Amino acid sequence: MHTVKILIGSAIAFVVAVGFTAAAQRSDATGASAVSKLTTVLAELSRAVAQDQAPIAPLRVGTASPLAVDALPKSVQDSMRGGLLRINEKNEVQVYILMSSLNDDDVHQLTAAGVIIETRDAGRRRVQARVPVSRLQAVAELPVVDAVRLPTYARRPASSVVLIRAGHDRR
Numbered sequence: 001m002h003t004v005k006i007l008i009g010s011a012i013a014f015v016v017a018v019g020f021t022a023a024a025q026r027s028d029a030t031g032a033s034a035v036s037k038l039t040t041v042l043a044e045l046s047r048a049v050a051q052d053q054a055p056i057a058p059l060r061v062g063t064a065s066p067l068a069v070d071a072l073p074k075s076v077q078d079s080m081r082g083g084l085l086r087i088n089e090k091n092e093v094q095v096y097i098l099m100s101s102l103n104d105d106d107v108h109q110l111t112a113a114g115v116i117i118e119t120r121d122a123g124r125r126r127v128q129a130r131v132p133v134s135r136l137q138a139v140a141e142l143p144v145v146d147a148v149r150l151p152t153y154a155r156r157p158a159s160s161v162v163l164i165r166a167g168h169d170r171r
């Protein structure tokens with residue numbers, strides 16, 4: 001009988017422990033799922049800069065203090081110096097936001113979260129936009145957002161210089 005009581009007590013303790021663990025994981029799931037929608041560099045940037053989860057306040061011009069680039073993670077610094085990650089003087093990062101749908105209500109959700117839409121691509125269900133660095137996680141948490149990534153910028157091929165020279169040398 002004593003062994004049965006010990007087994008029942010152990011089973012109850014186990015169930016309680018599993019319940020607390022599951023509840024803790026659910027409370028962290030929102031932040032984790034938001035960061036998982038950001039590409040690596042954007043996730044690291046969002047972790048390095050204080051995130052604003054509150055509803056967007058009316059725009060205040062000139063209140064953003066410049067980011068200390070040297071204090072940011074190395075991957076973020078490298079992306080900025082390489083021109084792949086573009087952050088303007090208002091601390092807005094240029095991104096593509098990939099969405100499950102792209103209608104006026106979805107765009108309203110984005111703008112209410114602080115996003116400034118630059119272009120829409122309804123066929124690919126994405127927008128090119130500027131997002132305040134401090135709002136990256138808040139934007140990624142929106143249900144309509146599937147992913148947030150850096151845009152693909154055009155680059156001049158390095159071989160074109162060689163081809164022009166080769167053509168120029170052949171007279």
